[in-house]
Amino acid sequence: MKSAVFFILSTALVAPVMARADDLPVYGWVEEVNIYPEGVPVKAKLDTGALTSSMDARNIEYFEKDSQRWVRFDVFVKNSDTGQESEQEFERVLLRKVKVRGAGGADSRPVVQMQICIGNQLLNEEFSLRNRKNMIYPVLVGRKSLKHVGPVDVSKKYTREPECNV
Numbered sequence: 147m148k149s150a151v152f153f154i155l156s157t158a159l160v161a162p163v164m165a166r167a168d169d170l171p172v173y174g175w176v177e178e179v180n181i182y183p184e185g186v187p188v189k190a191k192l193d194t195g196a197l198t199s200s201m202d203a204r205n206i207e208y209f210e211k212d213s214q215r216w217v218r219f220d221v222f223v224k225n226s227d228t229g230q231e232s233e234q235e236f237e238r239v240l241l242r243k244v245k246v247r248g249a250g251g252a253d254s255r256p257v258v259q260m261q262i263c264i265g266n267q268l269l270n271e272e273f274s275l276r277n278r279k280n281m282i283y284p285v286l287v288g289r290k291s292l293k294h295v296g297p298v299d300v301s302k303k304y305t306r307e308p309e310c311n312v
Contacts, residue, residue: 170296171265174303179285180263181221182312186234188223190264190285192298199291202284203275206256208240215240217256219275223284244274262287263310269294 179190203219210216217240224231238258246253255274262269264287271291278284292298299305
């Protein structure tokens with residue numbers, strides 16, 4: 147009797163979660179996303195092993211604007227069709243700085259709000275900025291952002307073109 151009650155309760159609790167996961171699109175571990183409002187296309191790694199999202203940023207400068215701290219930075223992107231690299235300058239309000247510890251030591255990084263389009267979803271997410279020059283993908287989307295996106299199938303890549311009406 148106890149096992150029947152447990153089964154019914156556990157099924158009732160799990161069923162809504164499973165139904166939600168079935169309703170969400172499945173993405174590959176690498177997807178093309180657009181950064182808005184600029185509309186810049188970049189390749190992004192959907193990294194379920196990373197908690198937070200990160201973006202390649204070079205030539206980082208801090209400045210004051212309208213009595214707020216801002217950050218100006220360059221993102222280098224590679225055209226998917228031609229392979230040609232180009233540089234795009236961004237300016238965003240500085241939300242905070244975070245200290246990140248890893249195998250290479252401690253690192254202080256600025257955090258900004260970025261609007262990205264993945265599939266047909268437009269997300270406002272926080273990204274830490276760091277030089278990812280030696281990394282294959284300029285954008286890393288972590289779990290905090292992925293919880294809004296949907297499941298990731300590590301056997302797939304480029305499952306959807308970004309299609310947001312902005």
